[in-house]
Amino acid sequence: MTTRGIDYDRLTLKDAFDLAILVEEEARDRYEELAAQLTLHHTPAAAGFFTKMTGIEEKHRQQLQVEREKKFGSEPRSIQVELLYDIEAPGYDEVRAFMSLGDALRTALASEVKAHAFFTEAVRNVKDPDAKALFSELCEEELEHQALVKAELAKLDPTPNGNPNDYSDDPVAL
Amino acid sequence: MVDDLILGMAGSGGDGVVSAGESLLSAASSEGYHALMTKSFGSQIRGGESSCRVRLSTNKVLNPGGALDVAVALNWDDFFRFGAELPLSVATVFIYEEKAGPPPATLKERGVMPREMRAVPIGELAKKSAGTDKAKTSVVLGLLSGWFGIPSTAIARGLKKKFGNKGEGLLEANERALATGIEYATAHPLAEQHTLALPTKSGPKLLCDGNDMCAAGALFSGVQFFGGYPITPSTEVMQTLSKEIWKYGGVVLQAEDEIAGVGAALGASFAGKKSMTATSGPGMSLKTEILGLASLAELPLVLLNVQRGGPSTGLPTKPEQGDLFQAVFSAHGDVLRPVLAPTDVSDTFKITVEAFNIAEVYQTPVIILSDQEIAQRKEAIDPIDTSKLEVLERRRPTEAELVDYSRFKLTADSISPISHPGMKGGNYLGAGIEHNEKGEPTASGTMHARMNEKRFNKLDPLKKRTDLFEVSGDPKASIALIAWGSTAGVCREAHALAVARGLKVKLLVPYLLYPIAEEIYQSFFASVRSGLVVELAHQGQLYRILRMFTDVPRGLKSLARSGANPFQPSEIVSRLAEMSPEVN
Amino acid sequence: MNAPAFQAKDFKSDLKPIWCPGCGDFGVLQGLYRALAAIGRPPHEIAFISGIGCSSRIPGYTTAYGFNSVHGRSLPIAQGVKLANPDLLVVVAGGDGDGFSIGGGHVAHAIRRNTDLTYLVMDNQVYGLTKGQLSPTAPRGLQTVTSPLGSLEEPINPLLYVLAYGAGFVAQATPADMPGMTALIEEAIRYPGFSFVNIQSPCVTFGEDDQQLKAHKAKMKTLASLGHDSANQLKAMDLARAYGTELYTGVFYRNPNPPPTYDALIRLRQAEQSKKAVPRNRILDAYLQK
């Protein structure tokens, strides 16, 4: 399991919001970081897509944030970011210089699948009914996201375009 | 009456001639004489032959001197092993152990036969007075006191220091041996009187060697960290600091090698502390890479290189001025680091303080080039007036400068305020890679050029430091004498002798060897038509560097010779005389 | 519950890593941010020292004071920093080549001095920065640009190496297990003395396929799951022998009774000796002859 020390027995609705917000935050930050890496390494199409993902994750985060504030105002978080790794965020090893847009989409898709699995598990484990309801909602959303990315994938030219590594220059020694 | 006396003694290590020399030195210095002692050993760690030279004078002693006024041989083989270091003249009073037999033919073959050859039953006198012939050197000290007027009370004090804590009986035995020596001398006067005049100015003296003065200078400057690896002839600096530095909140780290030593020292400097390392040739070679890092990261660091004969292991216990090229040029990349050289024991103190000041103010590594002779010769010197010595610190950022701090900010004087870990707001990346003002890595040629300019420009003020040059003699003189390091002492004496002979010679001794202060040299050269740059290294390295950076007068020549073959003032004077139109 | 003093992002600098996308070092960096946040020392009290290599770039990507020095010399420099100011938190990082080839001689001495440092080696069994040459931890037979016919040498075993010299804290981690790695880095930093974490951090550009994070995920085993008692030094050495074949993560050895650190001892010595200090203008009196 990718979470550490989450006590589902005691998880409240506020915690569920915070957990979900942290998941979106991590994903947003990771996409932003990966976009920056790929920009620096001349992989603009994938970088562009990750930048787009950064925006999407940020939007989700904001929606959740608004909901949370409506319900709980500015009560402090009791969940720590240090507990979370790679829930909706693609792993660092998923990207490569010169990766294709298709690969970038597939990476994002895999991450949405990961996130869906996480929330499904959360629904199963959590006791608080309101929290359970929130996680179920999020599960649905993750499915929608998957559909979105799949649609993007479908738009891509399906003819194979060769392995980018066969065309790139050798890496540089520093 | 004489006002200068040069003694040389040789024996086996078991005879204790070196420790006799030390007693003599300490006795003379406590009476207010200026004194200087050098030692020389065979290559055995213990049980080899050993010799020492002691020069006593009523005036400042400039160098170990040339031919001996007094020679003491406890055994012929040992004496001849140190042939070149113990040169004789016809005027030498030669004292030898009677039992060793008559002077062998070798003495005659060396070309000079001293007029006064004195066979003394030294061992026998020792046995009779002290009950053991081991007390030989105490008899010798008595002879020297009796014949040359070295105050016996002072020598007795020296004996007390040496034997006092080894038991009453031993001290008394040696005191008897000393008295026996004095009696013998009184009963057998020399053909010619050689009594040493009383010191002109009495008063306490400091008894120390160059390495002592480097360590003391470092402590005076507030050194907080020493990282190093033992190597002859620099180790004593580390040993002294190992005892002292803790008192002042500092640390000595005996590292696993020279690279780690200088690395740790640089780390301490990065952490904000005054820091140094010390070494000799082979260690210097290892430290070179990290020195480059210090230059690029603009971190203060003092590195002492006590030069010995090289390359490689070379002559570990002998002086040579062969590491100047290395100090100046051994770097990859286009870099300038200041190089300073003391010329004697006393100025090693001030040069060390200067090195710390330059390192801290200009945020640069500074190399002190000492050499085995200065570093290890013991001298009785006048106390050093430290009241006017300044101790300078690196420029730290102000509160305002810590807001949006730039570690390598381009400033008017090219010196940027330097922060250190622990200082809030000063966080930066130190690195060996080229950086921009913020300290961020860059591969930009423009930035590299700008930072290079900064690193060079900040050191420009050094080239105007006339106080780091000693110039003496008639400013219009047409003959120049130039020397650095331990050779300067010989040249100071040669200069005085040459002027006394009516030669138009002026002397220049640079303490700052690099960067080359072009204008200072150029104005010195204005009247010069000929002259000598005297160096104890086959290539004459300063001479070549001067030719590289200045318009050297055509008649200025290099007088260079491999290490361990010290120059004599007289030979320099004759070379100068050859150059002098007035005398020819 | 109190809000933590620092968050991971407080340790992230503006400098963009030059690492190849996919490099294991990104995960290490992320884990380090989080471990430092958990430790809670402000960035300006942290000195982060490295040598040269891809991995050695890491200090620049943090907001701590960093020193990206020269190849192989991070440990001596770090010891100088720590001894000069024991109040600092000193972290050292670098590659397998930096630490166990050119700098290998320094490791033993850092351990025997037991200065309170945390040494993180990002072990990728290759020279990344110089483009894929053989590294000292590469397996025998590995073909690289400098061993095109296969290496003829046995690798160094970094775990056994540091254990043999008596390091008080020895662990292995991989960014394939981020929470595990983060916790180990944190624990290493908290250990009072020299601590070492070998982080298997794959090189995606020159590394072997079976050394990538996906492979790690498949084969890693925690030492805890093997029931290893980290106070058992001999057992730790036994388990460490599997370096290169098994991927064990967790604490191999943690000295249950940490001896005093070098930096603590020098403080004591300084305090005790400070009574003997003389004013600056009296330093030369030690050489005065009376």
Ligand SMILES: Cc1ncc(C[n+]2csc(CCOP(=O)(O)OP(=O)(O)O)c2C)c(N)n1
């Ligand atoms: C004295 C010296 N020799 C060689 C180099 C070239 N060099 C730079 S990094 C490196 C090896 C890097 O390998 P490693 O330490 O494993 O780090 P990685 O890049 O794999 O993270 C080498 C040989 C150098 N910078 N300095």
Ligand code: SF4
């Ligand atoms: S070469 Fe290898 S070690 Fe270096 S940045 Fe790229 S992936 Fe990482």
Ligand SMILES: [Mg+2]
């Ligand atoms: Mg490597």
